Amino acid sequence: MSVIAPTDTTYTRFAEDQAYVQANNAFVERLPLAPVTRILDLACGTGAVGQLLMARAPKASLHGIDLDPVQIGLAAENYARLGYTVRVGDEALATPPAGAQRTVSLVVGSAEVLPFPQATFDCVTIANAIHLIADKDGLAGSIARVLQPGGIFAFSSGFYAGCWPPVTQQVYYEWLKEATAWIARFSAERVAAGEPPIRRVRGKSYLSPVAYQNRWLTPAEWRELLNAKGFEVLDLNERAVMFDHHSLASVGAYSGLAEAQLAGYPVELASQALANTAALALESANVTSVQHNWLEICAVRRAS
Numbered sequence: 567m568s569v570i571a572p573t574d575t576t577y578t579r580f581a582e583d584q585a586y587v588q589a590n591n592a593f594v595e596r597l598p599l600a601p602v603t604r605i606l607d608l609a610c611g612t613g614a615v616g617q618l619l620m621a622r623a624p625k626a627s628l629h630g631i632d633l634d635p636v637q638i639g640l641a642a643e644n645y646a647r648l649g650y651t652v653r654v655g656d657e658a659l660a661t662p663p664a665g666a667q668r669t670v671s672l673v674v675g676s677a678e679v680l681p682f683p684q685a686t687f688d689c690v691t692i693a694n695a696i697h698l699i700a701d702k703d704g705l706a707g708s709i710a711r712v713l714q715p716g717g718i719f720a721f722s723s724g725f726y727a728g729c730w731p732p733v734t735q736q737v738y739y740e741w742l743k744e745a746t747a748w749i750a751r752f753s754a755e756r757v758a759a760g761e762p763p764i765r766r767v768r769g770k771s772y773l774s775p776v777a778y779q780n781r782w783l784t785p786a787e788w789r790e791l792l793n794a795k796g797f798e799v800l801d802l803n804e805r806a807v808m809f810d811h812h813s814l815a816s817v818g819a820y821s822g823l824a825e826a827q828l829a830g831y832p833v834e835l836a837s838q839a840l841a842n843t844a845a846l847a848l849e850s851a852n853v854t855s856v857q858h859n860w861l862e863i864c865a866v867r868r869a870s
């Protein structure tokens with residue numbers, strides 16, 4: 567096994583994980599989406615949550631933005647398969663013509679740069695990604711600008727102060743140790759076969775994963791930040807999501823997590839190491855699943 571096997575490191579596998587799908591469904595079900603007509607889905611990934619939003623907002627069109635062209639390509643395929651009219655590239659930046667309901671426009675770009683006129687949308691979402699944004703004040707300010715007064719801003723995140731109970735922290739710590747040991751064994755086998763060892767070269771990540779560098783806010787801090795940026799929080803919910811070894815292996819295989827956890831190793835190898843050691847990590851704590859809490863917030867943009 568001294569050659570790194572090709573691996574699917576996209577978000578697709580975790581996006582289909584049952585525990586994750588249920589959590590996303592439950593988040594979306596709490597949102598008042600029926601009257602919404604223009605959704606902006608930031609860090610949209612493969613569209614896993616955007617599709618749930620569209621299913622519950624029958625009058626809406628959706629703009630999706632993501633930094634990663636691979637995820638945008640997958641999102642385009644997924645939405646087209648569901649029968650939506652999909653626009654990509656420069657065309658996707660234009661506001662869809664009036665009456666162009668069920669249009670999905672997908673753009674490669676940053677959630678922190680919103681090239682849309684003021685008050686373009688009546689719903690802005692960022693699912694499972696707000697923890698990746700360092701400047702949360704700046705993000706909330708930009709969202710307030712593109713959102714109509716009375717429009718909703720909603721996000722879910724599994725990375726905030728309070729997301730991991732102590733046992734979960736222990737399992738995640740063991741997971742990292744097991745995965746690092748797995749890579750060390752892989753490297754030793756390469757050396758034994760006369761090939762160069764695996765070296766860790768930090769600072770080369772394409773997506774600059776920052777979930778672990780950014781400060782994690784408490785729910786109360788989120789409420790305060792949103793209030794200061796012109797929002798009123800309508801709903802704040804913490805959801806306990808249970809991950810078994812399948813869920814952990816799926817999320818570990820995702821490049822976003824693999825790059826963050828094992829920064830500097832070849833991403834496909836990091837992805838395999840985490841996927842292959844998820845069950846061991848749970849065993850080490852003598853548990854079959856871990857509780858990972860999700861924060862869900864829905865806020866409305868105040869009129870002034």
Ligand SMILES: C[S@@+](CC[C@H](N)C(=O)[O-])C[C@H]1O[C@@H](n2cnc3c(N)ncnc32)[C@H](O)[C@@H]1O
Binds near residue numbers: 577609613637677678
């Ligand atoms: C965990 S995935 C979530 C995808 C999707 N929202 C979902 O819930 O299924 C995080 C996504 O955020 C994207 N991302 C990270 N930083 C970003 C940024 N600054 N602007 C836009 N997208 C970003 C990644 O490329 C990735 O697709």
